[in-house]
Amino acid sequence: MVTMKKLSNPKCGLKGEIQVPGDKSISHRSIMFGSVAEGKTVIHNFLMGEDCLSTISCFRKLGVEIEIMEEAVIVHGKGWDHLEEPLEILDAGNSGTTTRLIMGILAGRPFHSVLIGDSSIAKRPMKRVTEPLKLFGTQIDGRSEANFTPLSIRGGNLKGIHYALPVASAQVKSALILAGLQAEGVTEIVEPEQTRNHTEKMIIEFGGKIEKHGDTIKVEGGQILKGTKISVPGDISSAAFFMVAAAIVPDSSVRLKNVGLNETRIGIVEVMKKMGASIEIEEHSKEGEPVGDILVQYSDLSGIEIGGDLIPSLIDEIPIIALLATQAKGKTVIKDAEELKVKETNRIDAVVKELGKLGASIQGTDDGMIIEGKTSLHGGEVHSWGDHRIGMTLAVASLLTDSDVLLEDAEAVKISYPNFFEHINQLLRK
Ligand code: S3P
Numbered sequence: 001m002v003t004m005k006k007l008s009n010p011k012c013g014l015k016g017e018i019q020v021p022g023d024k025s026i027s028h029r030s031i032m033f034g035s036v037a038e039g040k041t042v043i044h045n046f047l048m049g050e051d052c053l054s055t056i057s058c059f060r061k062l063g064v065e066i067e068i069m070e071e072a073v074i075v076h077g078k079g080w081d082h083l084e085e086p087l088e089i090l091d092a093g094n095s096g097t098t099t100r101l102i103m104g105i106l107a108g109r110p111f112h113s114v115l116i117g118d119s120s121i122a123k124r125p126m127k128r129v130t131e132p133l134k135l136f137g138t139q140i141d142g143r144s145e146a147n148f149t150p151l152s153i154r155g156g157n158l159k160g161i162h163y164a165l166p167v168a169s170a171q172v173k174s175a176l177i178l179a180g181l182q183a184e185g186v187t188e189i190v191e192p193e194q195t196r197n198h199t200e201k202m203i204i205e206f207g208g209k210i211e212k213h214g215d216t217i218k219v220e221g222g223q224i225l226k227g228t229k230i231s232v233p234g235d236i237s238s239a240a241f242f243m244v245a246a247a248i249v250p251d252s253s254v255r256l257k258n259v260g261l262n263e264t265r266i267g268i269v270e271v272m273k274k275m276g277a278s279i280e281i282e283e284h285s286k287e288g289e290p291v292g293d294i295l296v297q298y299s300d301l302s303g304i305e306i307g308g309d310l311i312p313s314l315i316d317e318i319p320i321i322a323l324l325a326t327q328a329k330g331k332t333v334i335k336d337a338e339e340l341k342v343k344e345t346n347r348i349d350a351v352v353k354e355l356g357k358l359g360a361s362i363q364g365t366d367d368g369m370i371i372e373g374k375t376s377l378h379g380g381e382v383h384s385w386g387d388h389r390i391g392m393t394l395a396v397a398s399l400l401t402d403s404d405v406l407l408e409d410a411e412a413v414k415i416s417y418p419n420f421f422e423h424i425n426q427l428l429r430k
Helices: 024-036 050-061 096-106 127-136 170-180 198-205 236-248 267-275 308-313 315-326 338-342 347-357 388-397 410-415 420-429
Strands: 004-007 015-018 038-044 065-068 073-078 112-116 139-142 148-154 162-164 186-190 211-213 216-220 229-231 253-260 278-285 291-297 330-334 361-365 368-373 380-383 405-408
Touching: 015 420, 024 038, 024 050, 024 065, 024 073, 024 096, 024 170, 024 198, 024 229, 050 065, 050 096, 050 410, 096 112, 096 127, 096 148, 096 170, 127 139, 127 170, 170 186, 170 198, 170 216, 236 253, 236 267, 236 278, 236 291, 236 315, 236 388, 236 420, 267 278, 267 308, 267 315, 308 315, 315 330, 315 338, 315 347, 315 361, 315 368, 315 388, 338 347, 347 361, 347 368, 347 380, 347 388, 388 405, 388 410, 388 420, 410 420
Parallel strands: 015 253, 038 229, 162 186, 380 405
Antiparallel strands: 004 405, 038 073, 065 073, 112 148, 139 148, 186 216, 211 216, 253 291, 278 291, 330 368, 361 368
């Protein structure tokens, strides 16, 4: 059911501390690696968002026993060879990560499977994964020459490949690494730009081997992985909504606890610092996936230019960075971000249209957007477009508007942040 949520300006700052939910990318991967590893994997702070629950449901259909307990999620992996041909269609829901990464696993399995998702997934390009997977020797078909779901896969007998990725995408890279782990010989993947490296880090956690030389990743096939213990850090992409909220709502001071600070994900910290935000990092641990607290206070901000190889490190944060830019003095230019057009929605169109309705001075370009600040925002009726990050961006915007914001399909936030509205209320009560 599509709901309309009324959001009123609280006319006070955000104060206090919260622990944002577990990282979405790492949660997906922990289920996937746990499923193909041998032995038990215990996952703490797993993200119970709808996307990650879709991953659990797919792996259960592949015969993997996965227990959801109060304190942890437990995956009873039995190794690659024990994944079973599914009796039902695998449904990835709204999740691009599930759809793309699971293909890398299924590509190496000697059975048939069919993969679908929701109406958003049905529009997202899959050829970027299916084409290189075919080079490994797997059979994949789907609409528009295997570019769109439903996709059907008959895997097995893979041979390692050397492949230069045409787009900077961690999802594509990860799918190819997962296929490479099952292929005969060595697989080499060249990245045009560094993207998030959670897959590479997790292979090491599961006792596997992977090398990186310059922009080339090298993985040997036939690796047996061993179950392990994973503690998922807080998701910086979720923390981003409160980092920005604290920076733009007067009289705010917020501490975000135990957030993942992986070097390939912290572009937003760099951007906020450049814009003049008062932001401090207290790092607790550097090993594996680094973790720490992020402290942000209300600040005077100035517009900047954001582009180049910084983009992959903040690609999911661009909607909320656009809102940040509406409150910064001068012009902010976001460029080299054409990938935004093929996310859960066309996020250039969605951000420009919906923030525009609230009075932002924002213009879409071919590869990003141009925002003029500082503007006062007004109330209005807006839509999440069924996209969690658009919904949360608009909810944060409502903390500044002169009258109420009516947000249609606010439910979308449950994809990655089920307790998002509780956390807003918690920080407003302090
Ligand atoms: C993700 C990678 C990114 C990101 C997505 C999650 C991942 O997508 O936008 O939300 O978990 O690997 P691309 O790799 O397609 O850019």
